Amino acid sequence: xxxxxxAETVIKMAAYAGAGLCMGLGAIGAALGEGYTAGQANEAVSxxxxxxxxxxxxxxxxxxxxxxxxxxxxxxxxLLLFVNFPTHSWLFAxxxxxAGLCMGLGAxxxxxxxxxxxxxxxxxxTHQPAMGGRLMTTMLIxxxxxxxxxxxxxxxxxxxxxxxxxxxxFNPAWAALLxxxxxxxxxxxxxxxxxxLVARAACDGVARNPERAGPVTNIMLLGQAVSQTTAIYGxxxxxxxxxxxxxxxxxxxxxxxxxxAGLCMGFGAFGPGLGLGVVAQNAVKWISRSEAGxxxxxxxxxxxxxxxxxxxxxxxxxxxxLIFVV
Amino acid sequence: xxxxxxxxIKAAAFLGAGICMGIGALGPGLGEGFTAGKxxxxxxxxxxxxxxxxxxxxxxxxxxxxxxxxxxxxxxLLLFVV
Numbered sequence: 001x002x003x004x005x006x007a008e009t010v011i012k013m014a015a016y017a018g019a020g021l022c023m024g025l026g027a028i029g030a031a032l033g034e035g036y037t038a039g040q041a042n043e044a045v046s047x048x049x050x051x052x053x054x055x056x057x058x059x060x061x062x063x064x065x066x067x068x069x070x071x072x073x074x075x076x077x078x079l080l081l082f083v084n085f086p087t088h089s090w091l092f093a094x095x096x097x098x099a100g101l102c103m104g105l106g107a108x109x110x111x112x113x114x115x116x117x118x119x120x121x122x123x124x125x126t127h128q129p130a131m132g133g134r135l136m137t138t139m140l141i142x143x144x145x146x147x148x149x150x151x152x153x154x155x156x157x158x159x160x161x162x163x164x165x166x167x168x169x170f171n172p173a174w175a176a177l178l179x180x181x182x183x184x185x186x187x188x189x190x191x192x193x194x195x196x197l198v199a200r201a202a203c204d205g206v207a208r209n210p211e212r213a214g215p216v217t218n219i220m221l222l223g224q225a226v227s228q229t230t231a232i233y234g235x236x237x238x239x240x241x242x243x244x245x246x247x248x249x250x251x252x253x254x255x256x257x258x259x260x261a262g263l264c265m266g267f268g269a270f271g272p273g274l275g276l277g278v279v280a281q282n283a284v285k286w287i288s289r290s291e292a293g294x295x296x297x298x299x300x301x302x303x304x305x306x307x308x309x310x311x312x313x314x315x316x317x318x319x320x321x322l323i324f325v326v
Numbered sequence: 327x328x329x330x331x332x333x334x335i336k337a338a339a340f341l342g343a344g345i346c347m348g349i350g351a352l353g354p355g356l357g358e359g360f361t362a363g364k365x366x367x368x369x370x371x372x373x374x375x376x377x378x379x380x381x382x383x384x385x386x387x388x389x390x391x392x393x394x395x396x397x398x399x400x401x402x403l404l405l406f407v408v
Contacts, residue, residue, distance in 0.1 A: 012376050013393055014404040115327070190355075224389070230382060242327075251333045251336075251337075251344040252329060252333055252334065252337045253333050253336035253337040254341060255337070256336070256337035256338070256340045256341045257337075257344075259341065259344075260340045260341045260342075260343060260344025260345065261344060262344075263341075263344045263348055264343070264344035264345070264401075265348070266348065267345070267348030267349050267351070268347060268348045268350075268351035268352075269351075269354065270351075270352055270355070271351050271352035271353060271354065271356045271359075271361070272351065272355035273353025273355070274355065274356055274359065275355040275356045275357070275358055275359020275360065275362075276355075276359055278356075278359040278360055278362075278363040279359050279362040279363045279366065281363060282362075282363035282366040282367045282370075283363075283365065283366040285367070285370070286366055286367055286369070286370025286371075287370075289370060290370070292373045293369050293370060293373030293376070296369050296373055296376040297369050297370060298367050300362070300365055300366055300369055300376065300379070300380055300383065301362065301366055302363075303383075303384070304358070304359075304362025304363075304365060304383060304387070305362065305379065306362070307358055307362070307384065307387045307388075307391070308355060308358040308359045308362060308387070310354075310358075310391060310394065311350070311351035311354045311355045311391070311394040311397075314343060314347060314351060314394060314395075314397070314398045315347050315348055315351045317398075318343060318344065318347040318398070318401045318402075318405075319344070319347075320403075321405060322340060322343065322344055322405070325405075326340060326405050326406075
């Protein structure tokens with residue numbers, strides 16, 4: 001039996017494998033996040049069955065938000081299945097596989113994260129039925145910010161799918177494209193979950209203490225914005241890797257350096273992203289309880305976040321060294 | 327295409343450096359986040375001691391940072407010395 005390893009076959013294989021990985025990985029987070037929401041909704045309904053209609057509505061809206069990252073993954077998987085990629089360069093095989101991995105991994109954190117505020121909003125609806133509208137607003141803003149890492153992943157996937165890499169030499173460029181997908185994909189996980197933790201604390205806080213809704217929303221947005229920074233580092237490294245001019249080489253060390261840069265920033269963004277979320281989660285929780293100390297908590301939150309960020313910055317530095325220096 | 331030993335060693339060192347700093351950033355990031363979160367909680371409970379709590383948090387975070395710095399040092403050694 002002879003297998004014909006021509007470019008067309010390999011590119012189709014890579015696109016199908018990428019589509020499977022994209023939707024398979026992309027489904028994990030949405031299912032977990034929405035399951036968490038539904039669990040919290042059940043708990044809330046058991047406490048106050050007469051409010052089941054309100055809780056049901058909040059649950060469905062929250063689950064729809066958590067679903068969106070999985071829908072991004074579905075779109076990318078469909079594109080990988082049905083778009084006819086050009087077959088004149090073997091690099092299209094690597095870029096389609098990388099696009100699938102990027103979106104699949106990138107959907108994970110955002111969907112779990114969006115499930116957290118939705119669950120807290122369901123619980124809060126039974127604590128403060130009069131605040132239903134305000135809770136829904138806080139939940140929607142919080143989950144929308146949670147989706148940003150998944151949107152970054154979708155943007156990088158689209159660039160990988162629709163750019164023309166045929167002018168690039170195969171040897172170092174395959175590693176750059178794979179590294180680009182992995183950097184944004186892995187880097188999206190931590191900030192997505194971290195942003196969700198902040199939004200959960202905010203929804204919880206609004207329900208417990210409605211008159212603090214204003215400052216709680218402000219600190220939530222500040223905390224979520226800082227939590228997203230490591231996801232942005234991932235996108236930065238991906239763009240550098242995608243748009244660099246690769247010089248043809250027969251050595252494997254330059255390719256290894258580019259792949260390692262992507263992995264370094266991808267893994268390195270996870271811990272700080274989640275850690276920053278934990279800081280802001282606690283800050284939001286205590287700012288919602290009382291007015292005393294709001295200024296001190298905000299200041300301490302920002303100082304603590306700056307220190308937590310440091311290892312993410314080390315990862316960024318090592319990635320940039322791997323790309324530009326060695 | 328023949329792969330030479332020196333090329334292979336360099337490739338492994340680069341991959342090792344990337345994975346070292348990437349995974350090494352995980353623990354300190356989580357640990358320092360947990361510390362700062364608890365410090366925010368403590369100020370919420372006792373706003374008068376903000377100065378003392380900030381100092382304690384920073385010292386604690388500096389110690390948690392150490393493994394991140396070890397990873398950075400090992401990654402730089404793998405990149406430029408080995």
